[in-house]
Amino acid sequence: MLVDVLEAFFTPGKPAYYPESAEVLDPLRGLLARARERGRLVVHAVERHYPGLADFEHKKLPRHCEIGDDQARYVEGFEPAGLPDEIEVPKRRYSAFYATDLDLLLREQRISRVVVAGVKTNVCVRATVQDAFAAGYEVQLPREATNSNRPHLAEASLEDIDRYFGRVVSLEQAWESL
Incomplete structure (x- = not known):
């Protein structure tokens, strides 16, 4: 699950941009x-x-990622591939689970474990991980595949996620589990 790999976070000049996102x-x-x-x-x-x-x-937050605006575009190369097993889940809140059909979709596919990655660790990623845990999914979060413009909050979120909601793993461990 890729969270918010959108130009709003990765393109200089956009309101949600922060330089470390490129990492x-x-x-x-x-x-x-x-x-x-x-x-x-x-x-x-x-x-x-x-x-x-x-x-x-x-x-x-200021207005951002409105349908049709340039902030809501995917970072080049991250657009859904148009295959049946690659989907977009639009969300209006931080969590990908809140008020979406994501849980229903995952259950119908008999998925019990999710790998979550993207931006920002302490906001949308954490909210998604927490709701995944609450819904009964095993969660992995590859440390190198998430960050925030608030590093101290990202670190605190990683600690909480690993302690309470899932496992914070290395990128290599996440690759092995895919």
Whole structure:
């Protein structure tokens, strides 16, 4: 599951951009390539807000990733491949599970373990991992494939995830499990 690999976080000048985001692109490319090679279900969990409509998230953050705007575009090379086992799950909140059909989809595919990666560790990644755990999924989070513009919060989130919600693993361990 790739979380928010969108231009909003990776392109200079966009409101959610932070320079360190680029550090996760190569690990994310590797995970995506491995998942595709092995025919695994790939979930692109991406922010999709409705343009011009009220959104509770806007009380905390500026408008971003509105459907059709340039911030909501995938980082080049991370677009869904158009295969049946590669899907987009649009989300309007931090968690890919909240108010989406992700849990239903995973259960129908008899999936019990998820590898989650993307940005930002302390916000959307953590919320997704926590909800995956709450729904009964075994969760792996490859350390090298996530980060944040708030490193101290990312580290605290990794510690909490490993202690309470899943396993923080190396990139190599995540590749082996795919």
